Amino acid sequence: MCGKTYDWHQLINTCECGKPLKAEYDLSPDTLQKEALRDREPTLWRYREVLPPCLPISLGEGMTPLHHVETFGHKWYLKDEGMNPTASFKARGMTTAVSMAKHLGVKKLAVPSAGNAAGAMSAYAARAGMEAHVFVPADTPQACIQECEIHGAHVNLINGLITDCAAEVARRKADEGWFDLSTLKEPYRAEGKKTMGYELAEQMDWQLPDAIVYPTGGGTGLVGMWKAFDEMEHMGWIDSRRPKMISVQAEGCAPIATAFKNGERFATEFPNAHTSASGLRVPKAIADFVMLDLIRASGGTAVTVSDEEMIAAAKEIASKTGVFACPEGGATLAAARNLTEATFLKPTDTVVLFNTGSGLKYLEALA
Secondary structure (H helix, E strand, O other), rough: OOOOOOOOOOOOOOOOOOOOOOOOOOOOOOOOOOOHHHHOOOOOOHHHOOOOOOOOOOOOOOOOOOOOOOOOOEEEEEHHHHHHHHEHHHHHHHHHHHHHHHHHOOOOEEEEEHHHHHHHHHHHHHHOOOOEEEEEEEEHHHHHHHHHHOOOOOEEEEOOOHHHHHHHHHHHHHHHOOEOOOOOOOOOHHHHHHHHHHHHHHHOOOOOOOOOEEOOOOHHHHHHHHHHHHOOOOOOOOOOOOOOOEEEOOOOOOHHHHHHHHOOOOOOOOOOOOOOHHHHHHOOOOOOHHHHHHHHOOOOEEEEEOHHHHHHHHHHHHHHHOOOOOOHHHHHHHHHHHHHHOOOOOOOOOOOOOOEEEEHHHHHOOO
């Protein structure tokens, strides 16, 4: 935000102004040729020239299926991130963040999480032989808590929200020697998440859709994909056209949607945040201004849906497509339908919905 730059060899969380850092690459048409991807492994590390320069700590993440879901819309697609290791899109961010942390000499990792990021960090830390400390709300889905414990992480249950978990990590990290992997409070989780944008372009034969509907908590997915589109344009892979970026939040926790509606660039902390979709229960995001800027630049919007709508839609996705969607994934279908009825989305639009995790992690909510 302030324009200050740092040496990438330096282990760092945020800029001294307190805002997120963005990893920049020296890009040209010679950086990576699209043709080079043909014979590469089907993981996100296939795009290694535009990823952190380190030894990958990988569990085979990325290249998730893109399903044509014509039952919902003539040109609607569903990107199923539940097929990642640890059953959510959080695996993408943790492979790059943990890999770079290990490369820079980190021994102990800590993360506040609503559930899936904690599970992913625990798995990748185990793979890397690093110590993991996770802080999650006490009412986090049991599947996520057990996932962390079974991977050997130190699990701390906090009475409160993810913001309370983050405060506890911040209070203890210096004394404990932890490196904080909070969403967008280090530069490299977004680098893994941006590969959703690369994959989407590759799977759609380098023609981006008219709209991307994305469930938004901390917002790394939106931020990462927007960054990927700019990088691909610099390398000559795509032109300047962009999808409408549509942020979906829960009615009970909607800081970005509220700020968008009010014409604000920064979002105030959402009071009394509550939703059964734990990944959407993020009352304050450090990258609020980045999300709001890109949503507006794309001609997109930020909307809310009720818990009842998202749960019903998640079950409908499962029963009509075979994809066992999480509540956050259901939120994208509910929002897309509402936006179609409001004529914001046209029947002829190519629309991509993102299911960010497996419904198997949310059995309590879906029941």
